[in-house]
Amino acid sequence: MTLLGGSALWLALLLGVWGAIAGFAGGRTGRPDLQRSARHAVFAMCAALLTAVFSLEWALFHHDFNVEYVAAYTSRNLPTFYIWSALYAGQRGSLLFWATVLTIFGSLAQLLTAGRHRVYLPYVAAVTTVVAGFFVCVMLFAANPFDRLPYTPLDGRGMNPQLQNPGMVFHPPMLYLGYISITIPFAFAMAALLSKRLDADWLVAIRKWTLLSWLFLSVGICLGMWWAYVELGWGGYWAWDPVENASLLPWLTMTAFLHSVMIQEKRGMLKKWNLALIIGSWLLSILGTFITRSGVISSVHSFTQSGVGYFFLAFLVIAGVTSFTLYAKRLPLLEAETRLESMVSREASFLFNNLLFVGIAFSVLFGTLFPILSEAVRGTKVTVGPPFFNLVNIPLGLALLLLTGIGPLIAWRRASLPNLRRQFAVPSTAFGFTLLMLLVVGVRDIGALLAIACGGFVAGTIAQEFWRGTTARHRQYGESWPLALARLVGRNRRRYGGYIVHAGIVMLFFAFAGMAFKTETEATLRPGESATIKSPYGWTYTFTHLGISQYDALNRLVTAGTVEVRRDGKRLGLLTTEKRQHVDALGRSTFEPSTEVGIRSDLREDLYVVLGGVVNGSEQAVYRFTINPLVWWVWYGGMVVALGGLVVMWPGGGVPAVKRAQAGYMVKLVGKT
Amino acid sequence: MNAGTKFAIGAVLIVGSVGWLMASGIKETGQYFLTPSELSRKVATDPSFYNVGMKVGAHVVPGSVVREVATQTLTFRVTDGSAIYPVTFHGLPPDTFTDSVEVVVEGRLQPDGVIHATNVLAKCGSRYEAVPKA
Numbered sequence: 001m002t003l004l005g006g007s008a009l010w011l012a013l014l015l016g017v018w019g020a021i022a023g024f025a026g027g028r029t030g031r032p033d034l035q036r037s038a039r040h041a042v043f044a045m046c047a048a049l050l051t052a053v054f055s056l057e058w059a060l061f062h063h064d065f066n067v068e069y070v071a072a073y074t075s076r077n078l079p080t081f082y083i084w085s086a087l088y089a090g091q092r093g094s095l096l097f098w099a100t101v102l103t104i105f106g107s108l109a110q111l112l113t114a115g116r117h118r119v120y121l122p123y124v125a126a127v128t129t130v131v132a133g134f135f136v137c138v139m140l141f142a143a144n145p146f147d148r149l150p151y152t153p154l155d156g157r158g159m160n161p162q163l164q165n166p167g168m169v170f171h172p173p174m175l176y177l178g179y180i181s182i183t184i185p186f187a188f189a190m191a192a193l194l195s196k197r198l199d200a201d202w203l204v205a206i207r208k209w210t211l212l213s214w215l216f217l218s219v220g221i222c223l224g225m226w227w228a229y230v231e232l233g234w235g236g237y238w239a240w241d242p243v244e245n246a247s248l249l250p251w252l253t254m255t256a257f258l259h260s261v262m263i264q265e266k267r268g269m270l271k272k273w274n275l276a277l278i279i280g281s282w283l284l285s286i287l288g289t290f291i292t293r294s295g296v297i298s299s300v301h302s303f304t305q306s307g308v309g310y311f312f313l314a315f316l317v318i319a320g321v322t323s324f325t326l327y328a329k330r331l332p333l334l335e336a337e338t339r340l341e342s343m344v345s346r347e348a349s350f351l352f353n354n355l356l357f358v359g360i361a362f363s364v365l366f367g368t369l370f371p372i373l374s375e376a377v378r379g380t381k382v383t384v385g386p387p388f389f390n391l392v393n394i395p396l397g398l399a400l401l402l403l404t405g406i407g408p409l410i411a412w413r414r415a416s417l418p419n420l421r422r423q424f425a426v427p428s429t430a431f432g433f434t435l436l437m438l439l440v441v442g443v444r445d446i447g448a449l450l451a452i453a454c455g456g457f458v459a460g461t462i463a464q465e466f467w468r469g470t471t472a473r474h475r476q477y478g479e480s481w482p483l484a485l486a487r488l489v490g491r492n493r494r495r496y497g498g499y500i501v502h503a504g505i506v507m508l509f510f511a512f513a514g515m516a517f518k519t520e521t522e523a524t525l526r527p528g529e530s531a532t533i534k535s536p537y538g539w540t541y542t543f544t545h546l547g548i549s550q551y552d553a554l555n556r557l558v559t560a561g562t563v564e565v566r567r568d569g570k571r572l573g574l575l576t577t578e579k580r581q582h583v584d585a586l587g588r589s590t591f592e593p594s595t596e597v598g599i600r601s602d603l604r605e606d607l608y609v610v611l612g613g614v615v616n617g618s619e620q621a622v623y624r625f626t627i628n629p630l631v632w633w634v635w636y637g638g639m640v641v642a643l644g645g646l647v648v649m650w651p652g653g654g655v656p657a658v659k660r661a662q663a664g665y666m667v668k669l670v671g672k673t
Numbered sequence: 674m675n676a677g678t679k680f681a682i683g684a685v686l687i688v689g690s691v692g693w694l695m696a697s698g699i700k701e702t703g704q705y706f707l708t709p710s711e712l713s714r715k716v717a718t719d720p721s722f723y724n725v726g727m728k729v730g731a732h733v734v735p736g737s738v739v740r741e742v743a744t745q746t747l748t749f750r751v752t753d754g755s756a757i758y759p760v761t762f763h764g765l766p767p768d769t770f771t772d773s774v775e776v777v778v779e780g781r782l783q784p785d786g787v788i789h790a791t792n793v794l795a796k797c798g799s800r801y802e803a804v805p806k807a
Contacts, residue, residue, distance in 0.1 A: 351684075370699070385704070392694040522765065620743065
């Protein structure tokens with residue numbers, strides 16, 4: 001089967017080259033035969049890559065350990081559920097996954113783009129095949145997933161136990177879907193630049209695509225946070241790790257774009273800015289893939305080892321230079337149609353919002369690359385960690401949160417004073433009231449105070465918007481309250497879906513504020529002994545070590561510690577935390593032991609118990625007990641954000657009929673993953 | 674003053690504060706990232722380098738790891754092939770920590786020549802791949 005897979009990759013490469021030639025030539029000359037050929041090249045490339053995926057999965061499921069990739073990431077006793085995900089557990093497989101998904105998206109873009117946007121399609125096909133062709137090149141010349149070993153091992157090395165977690169089955173593909181789908185808006189942007197059709201039309205063609213990749217990225221990032229929290233056992237969900245930052249960067253610029261694109265649609269401003277944001281987001285998504293797949297930041301050593309790093313670096317530079325050169329050449333065509341009329345306008349608040357998003361993205365990028373930059377410039381490697389990112393991003397994030405509340409309150413073009421008074425009364429009251437309540441209950445942490453109070457302000461804005469809209473319908477059409485609310489959202493999905501996203505963001509900030517009150521303690525306990533910890537709410541938790549049990553499971557030896565939890569003397573239940581030593585089919589240890597965290601979660605706080613180790617030959621155990629306030633709000637805030645995104649994307653409603661078909665399949669796509 | 678100018682002032686304020694936050698962030702929280710031999714050279718030329726927060730990236734010397742579960746103390750030695758430093762650490766090391774792994778030790782070098790670590794990261798990081806058996 002590897003012969004089939006390998007040949008499929010070569011075929012895909014040839015098709016990619018042809019697609020690029022036919023697409024660019026077809027777009028330029030307008031020859032319909034070339035255009036059709038480019039389009040078919042995308043479909044054929046997709047089919048070739050799907051064949052390659054099929055043969056890799058075949059090898060994985062048939063335990064063909066002669067294939068290096070299969071031997072490196074699976075073993076005979078790996079649960080079937082995870083054999084699937086072995087496709088993207090390693091670098092080579094994920095390159096294949098990337099290329100394949102890109103051609104699927106590319107094919108969908110070819111099939112489903114509405115008639116009046118068809119002029120862009122040859123160029124879109126060309127850009128898609130170039131990017132997918134690059135990934136195929138990397139596979140063929142540096143990291144072929146179908147390489148065979150000179151011998152056949154009896155069993156594979158197995159999958160890293162930290163990846164054997166349901167969150168990890170969905171998190172990487174979600175994030176990749178986000179990264180990959182940005183290529184489509186980028187391809188349309190390039191098409192617009194190449195064809196010089198730079199009116200708002202291309203923006204309409206890509207609106208749903210940008211939303212789609214933004215949604216995938218959001219869900220992917222949230223799943224990643226959840227995975228880090230339940231699987232890594234260090235007690236948090238975000239560590240400003242280069243890999244995490246890499247996923248946040250395109251999310252920030254995409255979010256900026258989703259806001260600024262409204263200004264271009266409504267007022268014909270910011271054309272240059274929007275194009276730059278799309279190109280930048282795409283480059284950041286490639287950079288993100290590069291960072292996650294080459295390990296360049298944590299160790300230059302791993303970068304030079306694989307060769308994949310050089311390919312990506314070269315591609316990034318070439319793509320960056322090419323796209324920005326083209327962009328610079330077209331700048332005269334991108335003049336704004338109107339000017340900013342007043343500082344107190346929706347436009348101005350969006351502009352500041354964009355500056356903040358890009359500022360945050362820049363600081364995160366700078367901090368992430370700082371070790372490399374400092375080594376290159378000063379000769380000594382200097383690193384910055386979470387303190388740096390927190391110091392920079394807490395103030396910027398708070399300013400952004402406040403703008404989230406202010407933006408929707410200010411009218412387009414120019415707001416009048418009575419208008420402002422009418423709009424700001426409720427949210428400002430909410431802000432003051434929240435702040436007062438927090439001070440009364442004794443919160444003194446300045447960051448948390450501001451975050452929650454600004455959250456109150458935004459919540460006030462959102463509630464006011466929903467309230468006014470619903471009462472207006474209720475009065476005007478005599479609709480019942482629930483019906484009025486449902487129709488309000490249904491008829492203005494972009495606007496009210498956006499507010500739902502904002503509500504989710506408020507929940508997330510609320511959760512982030514909670515982390516200021518994290519407390520933890522470590523203790524070595526014999527059975528029957530207890531440790532106590534005071535929660536920020538003033539309760540005293542008592543954890544009593546009940547004992548250690550050891551047993552064999554499918555592919556691991558488990559050492560489990562159980563503690564009984566009491567809050568102010570009242571019994572809440574048991575929590576179990578495990579150390580797992582994974583073994584292969586012959587009973588030999590593979591990988592280092594991994595931790596399963598014991599978590600008890602509610603609206604107010606999480607109890608988070610980690611088994612550190614067991615004193616040899618006894619039941620004496622080392623535990624770390626952590627109280628993480630408000631973590632629940634991260635997961636549910638993330639869900640609300642995703643829900644809001646879905647509402648915005650839902651077909652029909654305010655969307656013209658032409659675009660309906662286009663939106664429909666995307667929702668189906670979302671439903672499937 | 675027209676809106677454009679006012680906006681430009683606001684933009685300069687935002688860009689300026691981002692720059693200022695970043696500069697002060699690096700000044701206050703930046704840490705040297707050194708190999709053991711770079712560290713020994715630094716200390717030799719500048720004795721005040723003891724007790725400065727920094728990170729050391731190195732290999733754990735195989736067989737040097739001593740874990741005392743009861744007191745949660747971990748001691749081991751790190752090396753880059755030429756210089757060797759002993760490390761002590763209180764707390765739970767990450768799951769991926771063993772005596773054959775690359776580590777990043779965050780802490781301070783004391784005048785007694787021992788690195789007192791506040792944090793130990795085992796390098797395996799983003800790739801989550803099994804260590805190939807040599």
